[in-house]
Amino acid sequence: MTQQGGTWPDDSETVPLDSGSAPASFVPKSTARRAQSTRPMPQRVGAGAQSYPDTSQFPAQPVSASAQGGAYSNGAQYRQYQQNRQYPQYQQYPQNPQYQQNQQYSNGWQYQQYPQYQQVPAAAPAVAAAPKRTHTRKSPKHGFLALLMWLATAGIVCIMAIREIPFGIDGSRWVPLIAGFVPWLAIASALFLLLSLLWHRRLLAVVSLVCLIFQVVWHIGFFVPTTSLSDEAKQAVTQTDANGLPISTDKYARIMTFNTTTGKADVNAIINEVREQHVEVLCLQEMTEGFVQRLEAAGIDNVLPYHIVAELHHGDNGGCNGIWSLSPMQNVSGDLVEVDASRVAAATITLGDSQVRFVSVHPSSPTRGNQGIWGEGLSSLSSLKEYDHTYVLMGDFNATWDHANFRNILGSRFVDSSQQSGGGFHMTYPANSKIPPLIEIDHIVHDKGVVVGDMQTVELAGSDHRALLATLEAQ
Incomplete structure (x- = not known):
């Protein structure tokens, strides 16, 4: 160019x-x-100079x-x-x-028209955010039910306290009636514990758990036996002699107690049960003169030829008490201790080498106006702890093991056979009703010198009580 x-x-x-x-x-x-x-290209001079x-x-x-x-x-x-x-x-x-x-x-x-691209830093690695703690909103329905459970739990605690009321105070109007249902509280406490855990009611769960623990500990003897029968005793009560009667010369016996409900029970059903169960000692309560006559006419003497019937007097609690036995009786009494509701029949029977004194009892029920008589009758029976005999008390005590008055009878000498046999509860009342048996007021109370087990209840026609049977082994 x-x-x-x-x-x-x-x-x-x-x-x-x-x-x-x-x-x-x-x-x-x-x-x-x-x-x-x-x-050559010109050279720039100064800051930022570059060739x-x-x-x-x-x-x-x-x-x-x-x-x-x-x-x-x-x-x-x-x-x-x-x-x-x-x-x-x-x-x-x-x-x-x-x-x-x-x-x-x-x-x-x-390119410099877009400086924002030069300022964008490298993307930092994503950090997973910590999960936020969420709180489930409690529904109003659960809140209302929880309030009801709190009220019910407060009632359970009160009933548990009633159970521990000292002897002589629990003769008030409602205490004996309410305390009879203590064994069922464990089911309610277990249910409340489960629901409170599901609904996240922690304090209610703790209170329900404490109640449940106390109730289980109180009744542990009903499910964990403290004593047990020998295999010889279980086998001996199933054997009979040439006449089809139980063997009465050993130290084992099948025993039975039954409230006849003012003599309305079916006498034939009673005798049949005696035969089938090989019963050697039978205690009956609330018998009338007509009932005794029907019982004898049905052939009770053919299976249990010996008996003692307490004298019937005005004001008895539905009737009199009596004892029938396969073996001869000694030292019989128709009024062993003073109980206003009904006189106490007693007799001593020989079992092997042991002398066992059987007693048929029926103190007054704790209905309105009878709480004082009920408490006095249980107090009279507790005096038997001071006598030098091997006692077996059978009958309708109108009290449960959770009544302080009943436990006072036991003291440190006697035991409730149901509470120590480990066979569970033996509810005897009511019977022959649309309502199943809910309370255990018929008992076999005995000295620690004998063992009682293999307990069961049997429903017999005509009575609002179930019969209570057991096997006794004398020492």
Whole structure:
């Protein structure tokens, strides 16, 4: 290229720039003139000064080649190209629509119109947020039911306290009636414990658990035996002699107690049960004169030929008490201790080498107006602890093991056979009713000198009590 008229062509003019096989592009003449010049590039002085190599060493490229910053015809374009190489982070945003738009520009100056891309730091690894603790909202229905359970639990605690009322105080109107249902409280406490755990009522669960523990500990003897019969005793009571009667010369006997409900019980059902169970000692309560006559007419003397019947007098609690035995009786009494409700029949019977004194009892029931008589009758029976005999008391005590008055009879000498045999509860009242038996008021109380086990209850027609049977082993 030559100078025209001593001057360079006007910059507005363009000249073709040969680029080998590349198509020609037009650039300003001044730019083309500088590109063909062999003179070195001027040096910048001062801050940010930078020298640029001769651009002739770079291959000529078309001005329109945007990916490489255009033709490197001067230092400014080279500088822009170098700047483009300093921003590889643009490649981290291939999906960004604005970056896709930026790719149409061929130099760094136009890239700098989007500085926000240079400020975006590398994405930090995602950190899993700690799970937030959520609280389940308690439904109003559960809240109301929980309130009812609290009230019921408070009632359970009160009944448990009633059970521990000392002797002589629990003769008030409602105490004996309520205390008779203590064994059923364990079911209620277990249910409340389960529901309170499901509904997250922690305090109620703790209180219910404490109540349940106390109730189980109180009644553990009903399910874990403290004594047990020998195998010889269990086998002996199943054997009979040549006449089909139980063997009366050993120290084992099947015994039975039954409240006849003012003499309304079926006498034939009683005698049949005596035969089938091989009963050797039978105690009956609430007998009338007519009942005794029917019983004798039905043949009671054929299976139990010996008996003692207490004298019947006005004011008896439904009738008199009596004892029937397979073996001869000794030291019989129709009024052993003073009990206003009904006189106490007693007799001593020989079992092997032991003398056992059997007593048929029936103190007054704790109904309205009779609480005082009920308490006095139980107190009179507790005086038998001071006598020198081996006692077995059988009958309708009108009290449960959870009554303090009844436990006072036991003291440290006597035991309730049901409470120590481990056979569970033996509910005897009510019977022959749509309501199942709910309370255990018929008992066999005995000295620790004998063992009683294999207990069971039997429902006999005509009575509102179940008969209670057991096997006795004398020592």
